[in-house]
Amino acid sequence: xxxxxxxxxxxxxxxxxxxxxxxxxxxxxxxxxxxxxxxxxxxxxxxxxxxxxxxxxxxxxxxxxxxxxxxxxxxxxxxxxxxxxxxxxxxxxxxxxxxxxxxxxxxxxxxxxxxxxxxxxxxxxxxxxxxxxxxxxxxxxxxxxxxxxxxxxxxxxxxxxxxxxxxxxxxxxxxxxxxxxxxxxxxxxxxxxxxxxxxxxxxxxxxxxxxxxxxxxxx
Numbered sequence: 556x557x558x559x560x561x562x563x564x565x566x567x568x569x570x571x572x573x574x575x576x577x578x579x580x581x582x583x584x585x586x587x588x589x590x591x592x593x594x595x596x597x598x599x600x601x602x603x604x605x606x607x608x609x610x611x612x613x614x615x616x617x618x619x620x621x622x623x624x625x626x627x628x629x630x631x632x633x634x635x636x637x638x639x640x641x642x643x644x645x646x647x648x649x650x651x652x653x654x655x656x657x658x659x660x661x662x663x664x665x666x667x668x669x670x671x672x673x674x675x676x677x678x679x680x681x682x683x684x685x686x687x688x689x690x691x692x693x694x695x696x697x698x699x700x701x702x703x704x705x706x707x708x709x710x711x712x713x714x715x716x717x718x719x720x721x722x723x724x725x726x727x728x729x730x731x732x733x734x735x736x737x738x739x740x741x742x743x744x745x746x747x748x749x750x751x752x753x754x755x756x757x758x759x760x761x762x763x764x765x766x767x768x769x770x771x772x773x774x
Contacts, residue, residue, distance in 0.1 A: 578596075578598075578599070578672065578673045579604075579670065579671075579672055579673075580594070580596075580670070580671055580672075580673065581668070581669065581670045581671075582594060582669050582671075583615060583616070583666055583667065583668050583669075584651050584666060584667045585615075585616035585651075585664075585666045586616070586651050586664060586665045586666055586667070587651065588650070588652060590650065590651055591648050591649065591650055591651075592648070592649060592650075592651060592667055592669060593646070593647070593648045594641050594644075594646070594647045594648075594669065594671055595645065595646045595647075596645050596646075596673035597645075597673075598673060598675075599645075599673035599674050599675050599676060600642075600643050600644065600645060600673065600674055600675075600676040600678070600698055600764050600766070601641045601642060601643065601644050601645070601647055601671055601672075601673065601698075602642055602643075602671060602672045602673075602674045602698060602766075603639065603641055603642055603669065603670075603671045604670045604671055604672055605669070605670045606667065606668070606669040606670075607667070607668045607669075608651075608654045608659065608665060608666075608667050608668075609659040609660050609663070609665050609666075610660060610663050610664070610665055610666065611668075615666055615668075616664065616665075616666040620664050640699075640727065641671070642698045642699050642764075643676070643678075643697070643698030643699025643700075643763075643764030643765070644699060644764065651666075651667050654667065674698075674766050675766070676698060676764055676765060676766040676767075677689075677764070677765055677766070677767070678762075678763075678764050679761075679762070679763045679764075679765070680709060680710070680760055680761070680762050680763075681745040681760060681761045681763075682710035682745065682758075682760050683710065683745050683746060683747075683758055683759045683760060683761075684744075684745065684746055685744075685745055686742055686743070686744055686745070687731075687742070687743050687744070687745055687761050687763060688740070688741075688742050689731075689735050689740065689741040689742075689743075689763065689765055690739070690740045690741075691739050691740070691765075691767035692739065692767060693739065693767045693768060694736075694737050694738060694739055694767070694768060695735045695736060695737070695738055695739065695740075695741055695765050695766075695767065696736060696765060696766045696767070696768045697731050697732035697735055697736055697763060697764070697765045698764040698765055698766060699727070699762075699763070699764045700727070700728050700729075700730075700731035700732065700761070700762070700763045700764075701725060701726060701727050701728065701761075701762045702726045702728055702745065702750040702751075702753065702759055702760075702761050702762075703724035703725045703726045703753050703754060703757075703759050703760075704719070704721060704722055704724040704754065704757050704758070704759050704760065705722055705724075705725065705762075706722055707719045707720070707722060709760055710758060710759075710760040711758075714758050717756065718756065718757055718758040719757070719758065720757075721754050721756075721757040724753050724754035724757050724759065725753070726750065726751070726753035726754075728750050730743075730749065730750060731743055731761075731763055735765070743761075745759070745760060745761035747759075
């Protein structure tokens with residue numbers, strides 16, 4: 556099974572107060588254990604608009620597949636909840652097998668069709684025990700927030716090596732969005748007392764991606 560990536564023509568949109576410029580992209584991954592869907596924004600942050608897992612087209616991902624019921628058009632299912640994990644990142648990759656918890660059309664060979672925007676946003680990193688200050692001229696819309704550690708260099712000054720070794724410490728959190736969305740400024744502490752401790756003994760940091768909008772849509 557092959558990975559098919561189709562990029563729509565980019566369209567810059569900007570008008571009026573609070574409208575965020577963005578380019579629209581589309582990517583399609585055929586179902587399969589070796590296939591990976593990759594979302595990326597060279598400039599800006601990912602904001603998933605629509606994701607469909609199933610089949611609405613007889614031609615997409617049809618190579619080397621048998622005829623018959625495999626190619627009946629099926630309604631598919633929305634997969635936005637899975638792809639919210641990509642919001643606020645510059646690059647996001649995952650295997651389509653995470654969607655196998657449900658089958659929208661049994662016996663049909665499926666694909667994942669995702670449309671996303673690259674929005675101009677702010678990426679903030681705050682070391683543990685420090686205060687994250689989010690600020691907008693308009694209102695804050697948190698795209699993603701994670702408390703943990705993904706590399707050995709961020710927030711590493713004067714830290715002993717054992718506190719930097721665990722780079723698989725990931726703890727996506729909703730508390731930042733719950734506290735800050737809709738405000739024009741927000742202060743939140745990067746600490747275990749606020750977010751819990753996802754990896755004991757590791758020095759962590761709070762990573763937040765957010766946009767400044769007048770109209771907010773929540774994932």
